[in-house]
Amino acid sequence: MIRLNNVSFSYEKGFGLSNINLDVSEGEFAFLIGPTGSGKTTLLRLIYMDLLPDSGQVEVLGHKSPKIKKNSIPFLRRRIGMVFQDYQLLDDRNLFDNVALALHVIGDDTADIYDRVMEALNDVGLSGKEQHYPSELSGGEQQRACIARAMVKEPELILADEPTGNVDPVAAYELVKLLEEINNEGTAVLMASHNYGLIKGRGHRIIEMQEGGIRRS
Amino acid sequence: MDQLLFLIIEGARNLWRHKLTALGAVFSVFFTLFLIGVLLVMNDNTDKLINYFRGKYKIEVFFNESVSNEQASKLVKNIRTIPGVRSTTLISKEDAMSIFKSQFDEDVMELLGYNPFPASCVVNVIKQKNVSLSVEPIIHRIKSLDGVSEVHYQGRLIKRIESYFQKFLKAITYLSGVVLVISIIIISNTIRLTIYSKKELIRALELIGATKLFIQVPFMVEAMIHGLIGAVLASVTIAGSVIFVNAKLGVLYNVSLELNGIIIALWLTGIGLFISLLGSQRAIARFLK
Numbered sequence: 001m002i003r004l005n006n007v008s009f010s011y012e013k014g015f016g017l018s019n020i021n022l023d024v025s026e027g028e029f030a031f032l033i034g035p036t037g038s039g040k041t042t043l044l045r046l047i048y049m050d051l052l053p054d055s056g057q058v059e060v061l062g063h064k065s066p067k068i069k070k071n072s073i074p075f076l077r078r079r080i081g082m083v084f085q086d087y088q089l090l091d092d093r094n095l096f097d098n099v100a101l102a103l104h105v106i107g108d109d110t111a112d113i114y115d116r117v118m119e120a121l122n123d124v125g126l127s128g129k130e131q132h133y134p135s136e137l138s139g140g141e142q143q144r145a146c147i148a149r150a151m152v153k154e155p156e157l158i159l160a161d162e163p164t165g166n167v168d169p170v171a172a173y174e175l176v177k178l179l180e181e182i183n184n185e186g187t188a189v190l191m192a193s194h195n196y197g198l199i200k201g202r203g204h205r206i207i208e209m210q211e212g213g214i215r216r217s
Numbered sequence: 218m219d220q221l222l223f224l225i226i227e228g229a230r231n232l233w234r235h236k237l238t239a240l241g242a243v244f245s246v247f248f249t250l251f252l253i254g255v256l257l258v259m260n261d262n263t264d265k266l267i268n269y270f271r272g273k274y275k276i277e278v279f280f281n282e283s284v285s286n287e288q289a290s291k292l293v294k295n296i297r298t299i300p301g302v303r304s305t306t307l308i309s310k311e312d313a314m315s316i317f318k319s320q321f322d323e324d325v326m327e328l329l330g331y332n333p334f335p336a337s338c339v340v341n342v343i344k345q346k347n348v349s350l351s352v353e354p355i356i357h358r359i360k361s362l363d364g365v366s367e368v369h370y371q372g373r374l375i376k377r378i379e380s381y382f383q384k385f386l387k388a389i390t391y392l393s394g395v396v397l398v399i400s401i402i403i404i405s406n407t408i409r410l411t412i413y414s415k416k417e418l419i420r421a422l423e424l425i426g427a428t429k430l431f432i433q434v435p436f437m438v439e440a441m442i443h444g445l446i447g448a449v450l451a452s453v454t455i456a457g458s459v460i461f462v463n464a465k466l467g468v469l470y471n472v473s474l475e476l477n478g479i480i481i482a483l484w485l486t487g488i489g490l491f492i493s494l495l496g497s498q499r500a501i502a503r504f505l506k
Contacts, residue, residue, distance in 0.1 A: 048424070050424075069285075071429070073221035074423075074426045074427060074428045074429075074431075075426065078425075080426075082425070088417075088421050088424065089416075089421075090418055090421055091233040091495075092235070093234070101421075102426075104223045105422065105425050105427045105431060106426065107219070107220045108219075109219055110223070149425070153425075166320055179366070
């Protein structure tokens with residue numbers, strides 16, 4: 001599903017990743033851990049092809065960079081659900097419209113969209129809040145909305161970049177449980193975190209990053 | 218089809234979601250279209266204006282006393298062939314006498330026993346706006362004709378009016394070009410600001426797999442609505458202004474401005490849509506990777 005071969009990338013100001021080799025299988029749940037600045041976000045950005053490697057090859061769901069055409073990237077991203085620490089919800093529309101946007105993008109029928117959005121909101125425990133705007137929700141609720149937007153299109157892979165970074169410990173625990181439930185349905189999950197306590201002992205693969213490289217996988 | 222409908226509705230809803238920025242964009246479009254509209258009205262009325270002024274030009278040609286009405290008639294025919302002359306009116310000796318009688322209520326024949334008035338003619342010059350008019354050559358040609366005694370005309374006034382008219386035509390042409398370029402820049406920058414305020418939306422759309430077209434269409438719809446509202450407001454304001462000016466001009470000078478309302482509205486709508494779309498395209502291109 002995800003394969004990185006000798007991938008290196010550096011930003012203009014320096015830092016980045018060097019010589020990364022990584023495989024993530026279908027349906028796998030893996031934690032990506034490491035201190036701030038270790039390269040977790042850069043690795044995720046390379047996987048959803050927001051960045052292209054300087055050398056080596058990133059292969060995700062059959063798409064290979066750096067040869068991927070720019071107009072193919074949206075079609076790759078439609079098969080990936082993304083969850084961010086800062087939620088990336090749109091403040092100018094309610095929860096329903098935020099989640100529905102992901103389905104409009106893939107061209108789903110309007111008739112199906114209502115049912116699918118309501119189901120996704122129900123799955124993440126936000127039933128009854130579909131008319132609320134992001135600013136009216138707690139951090140945990142916003143993050144669950146973000147997960148609903150990621151899962152509503154039934155992706156093959158969910159990439160979560162520090163999804164528990166802005167929520168309290170109870171909400172963080174619930175979010176991880178939610179991602180595990182999604183994973184149980186067959187969706188692969190790659191979650192970046194620097195919260196060792198949260199992921200310890202959950203029985204999932206741990207990929208440890210340090211200074212732009214993979215220390216342990 | 219569902220997706221296209223969604224994108225169109227999304228564009229329209231964005232107007233409401235971002236009322237303040239939309240207001241700024243609409244005002245820019247309105248302001249520039251209003252200026253363009255004023256230029257269009259001025260261009261439409263140039264003909265009328267020049268007709269009005271040239272209608273005031275009067276060249277009076279007096280023939281020698283010895284010139285008979287028949288000879289005067291021949292001379293008038295000659296004058297009519299001079300380039301720049303639109304029409305001529307012969308005033309025979311008898312006509313001149315009856316004009317005098319009607320104006321002064323005096324019968325010259327009774328006083329003097331003969332008709333002292335020479336035959337004369339009034340020369341009207343061309344009125345077309347696209348033709349530059351110089352009266353001097355016409356006067357020179359008339360004066361060179363045998364039998365012509367005197368030529369009366371408002372030389373300095375005509376020269377001044379013609380010179381102002383040529384300057385006015387040039388100014389309108391340059392001004393139209395400058396206004397169009399400035400309007401594209403203003404609208405483009407306004408839309409760029411509008412889109413900059415929505416870079417979060419663009420980023421979110423990119424991350425959930427939206428194609429460039431999907432991201433662009435709502436902005437294009439929004440820009441078209443800005444253009445349309447701006448064009449409607451500009452058309453209505455111009456129509457109102459023309460009605461107001463006509464009410465004032467009519468009282469003072471008995472002239473009125475022409476307004477081809479539908480043509481101007483169509484032009485403004487076309488220009489509004491064009492510059493809004495161009496501006497939005499330029500602005501979006503900067504934010505899409």
